[in-house]
Amino acid sequence: MAKAYESDQLLKIKARVTYVGALINIFLTIIKIGVGIVGQSASLIADGIHSLSDLISDLFVLIAIKLGSREADQDHPYGHRRFETMATVLLGIGLIAVATGIGWDAIEHILHPVTLMTPSKETLGIAFVSILANEWLFHYTKRAGEKTRSKLLLANAWHHRSDAFSSVVVVIGIGGVLLGFSMADAVAAVIVAIMIAKMGLGLVWESINELVDSALPEEMVREIRRVIKQTPGVQSIHLIRTRRMGEDACVDTHIVVNARISVSEGHMIGDAVRDRLKAEFDDVTDVLVHIDPEDDEFKEGYQKPITREQVQHYLDQYLAEKIHTVDDFRIHYLDGLVEVEVVLPHGIFNDSEQVEWIKKQCAQIENDIDLISKVYVFFKA
Secondary structure: OOOOOOHHHHHHHHHHHHHHHHHHHHHHHHHHHHHHHHOOOHHHHHHHHHHHHHHHHHHHHHHHHHHHOOOOOOOOOOOOOHHHHHHHHHHHHHHHHHHHHHHHHHHHHHHOHHHOOOOOHHHHHHHHHHHHHHHHHHHHHHHHHHHHOOHHHHHHHHHHHHHHHHHHHHHHHHHHHHOOOOOHHHHHHHHHHHHHHHHHHHHHHHHHHHHOOOOOOHHHHHHHHHHHHOOOOOOEEEEEEEEEEOOEEEEEEEEEOOOOOOHHHHHHHHHHHHHHHHHHOOOEEEEEEEEEOOOOOOOOOOOOOOOHHHHHHHHHHHOOOOHHHOOEEEEEEEOOEEEEEEEEOHHHOOOHHHHHHHHHHHHHHHHHOOOEEEEEEEEOO
8 A cells, every 4th residue: 555645745745746847847948949949840849839838737736736735624625636636627728729739830831831941950959858858757757646646746747758759759750851851840740739639638538527526447446345345244335436536536335234233333334434445545535434224225215204203102102001111112214114122121021911011002003003014022131
């Protein structure tokens, strides 16, 4: 299981990685756009704009990290994790916009060959520098994203990897022009634009799925079910819902336990389920467990059950002469009906006449009240 970090440690790790990425992207933006303009390479300029979009995305990431790291409050009881998700959506939309501009400009050059640029050899070296820098940034950011379980950092890491890939395309395009293929640089710029747009669409789609509360991956849900079923006291699961909240996962489940156990024991089993899920899965941070005495998932609505006050009224009515002898009573709501357990003090155990009369009246309640299926008589030890 991954090492656990305090929230302030996570914030520092995320911020440090993003600052490093921002500094490198400032350098790459200046050098690629500058050399691209001087060296006449459309694809290198496009790659420089890609690095500029990375720099802007780093700013989004820093803002989202600070907002998303805040603890839950009255207005945001589930925390602020989805600020990171919203930032990822904006990052994806920004990439799509950048890709559209780059692609449009490159296609204009292809349609009007007289406007094609002829890159110099120096631009090739800058493209190689970009590949090395972005590949290092990818691994550095990806390690931090896995360490902190931050989907936003992981998205930014793959953004750096896309930069490295786009720089490879730039190398091929510039190399093609130097070898005599005049349109290779412009075609490379179009390919870079397509790669950027694909990355943007992926980020937007994944984040929107999270915002509409899509379920966790099927394999993870199967593992969650396995852990729940293996918890002592759990007889079965008849409902489970999962969703993402930033890098965290939330689980709501209905478990079936023995119908005759006490409320406190059922609560203890629910706590055990929650604790085991949090211990087994790093992503799971919020678990809501509903305790059921039976599987009622596919049963249609029952008649409105009678309340404890109504049961008390029937007992007062039918056992009026001996109600003072009733020590307590318990109710079980099963199969849409009610079972009542009448508890008598042990002191009247040998008073057979009185006990028989109480049993007879309890049987009469069963016959007269449709929603009460059974009335049991017990003696308190």
